[in-house]
Amino acid sequence: MRIPFLTVPVMKPIRVMPDVALDRASSARALDRVGMAGIALPVRTRSATGETLQVPARVDVYVDLRDPDVRGIHMSRLYLRLQHAFAAEEMTPDGLGRVLAALVETQGALSRGAWLTIRFDHLVLRPALASANAGWKAYPVEVLASIVDGRVAIDLDVSVDYSSTCPASAALSRQMSAEAFARQFGAEGTVDAAAVHDWLRSEPGLVATPHAQRSRAHVRVRLVEGLASLPIVELIDRIEDALGTPVQTAVKREDEQAFAALNARNLMFCEDAARRVAHGLASDANVVRFELDVAHFESLHAHDACAAVSGEGGAA
Template identity: 65%
Template sequence: MSTSPTTPATLPDVAHDAAALARPLDWVGMEKIALPVRIHDADGNTVQVAASVDVAVDLRDADARGIHMSRLYLQLQQAFASEAITPPGLRRVLQGFIESQNGLSSRARLRVRYEHLLQRAALESGHVGWKRYPVEIDAELRDGHLQLTLGFSVEYSSTCPASAALSRQLNAERFAEDFAAARPLSTHVVRDWLASERGLAATPHAQRSRAEVRVELRPAFDELPLLALVDAIEAALGTPVQTAVKREDEQAFAELNAANLMFCEDAARRVAAALSADARIERYDITVAHFESLHPHDAVARVSGRNPA
């Protein structure tokens, strides 16, 4: 018994059947797709990184049973194969997703998650090391309008102002105790005392902390400003965590911590001040968390805002 050869045209496609319950759907697609994507590094070069990608379109035809899902997947495989992710590129990719559905869809969205590696110099020694910054790019195309959100996090050190004040008080009391007897004081004597173990009665508590940031970007710019925003936030906080550290770097870091005492409320305001001055940002949402060394819980502050046009 002979059979005719199978071709795509002869294969059953039940996705074209009418939906049993007629109803449009907000989003249909795939999540956590493994994909290599291209991004710009700190020098403007294009590099390839591993990413996890979500893609979806709406199903506006109430009678259609499903979308052409394989078309989304195949287009996604080619979307960032040869060029870095940029706002104009994201617009083109999303428009291609909509057109691939042959009238079934009018909106498309894309979410890309990856870790961005940046090389950071030590504070004093001249050594360098790599830091990773988790990044999430959300893009949605609706009625020709691109909404683009960039999310990332920055880690830093936070030294408690209250603990620092309490420590200074104990240090002052020990100084008064040790020098209660009348004797000549000189700069040399006081300096030797401060450098001794007696010169440090208490230390303030500090902890690794994290600022999680999401910014809605204005569509007038052709590049994602990740590097500039990370630099601005780390400068505003003053104490970003370090990579390669020698003794001179650790001492410089301790000095920066003393100069940048902050509660989580202070840190949130610093980050907001840096973002509110950036013309590329439409709005921002910030969450800072101090992973307390004093308590078994975290101290958290959140702030959001919209920049003037």
């Protein structure tokens, strides 16, 4: 009878890899923030119709380093914890709080706070002003979330493009139109309505046009605690409603004409635009406080006209 040959496994020696992050810091000092910027991640957000959409995002993540003698944090733990943090379910205030707490836990006793900045474009399908068309519009969004000693704070940052027609230029244009009308039809007496109609539709009837330009409102708000979702579309709508002239997507001639009429009803300096948006945010129950700035990318000047204002929201 043959006895089977038994092989004894050879135990390989455990390979110990150096970890210089465990070395003592050469210049002892606690650090406010340590982490990574520009991490590519998928994020799920809520659309205007209630569905969740997955969008590409860039994420910055930081923790504090409280021990002055520790050389470095566990950076790979932060990266790995974030890989699927917002891909499986909608990003919400509650979910952000859980992720932030988990980021602090990855560092053991090294950290007491964590910070996230999540940047992405939020797509909204916008109807045309007059025609039956619609088009997608991208809004740059930043979600800034932090946890320090267990307290979570969330800021929402959005940018909205709009059109601004200069009130001074409009007044000067109206004056030139009135003077041209007087020269054409006389300053006194009756005029033929049909002749006036034809003259206004002709090129000589358009004497001057006010200057207008694409403009941008940049708004950052501190959200009230306890929200079930991030009010991204609600904030964008509030800003656009306050301004009255958001830039359009699909445009036919009837839409362009309607847009011209909106601009005529919403003449504004940059100061007017800033006050309009601030007034809208001051009554927003989702907002504790806000900071905003507007920039009119002038067509008259080679420089921009800008204004900024801050204040308390409706939740304050």
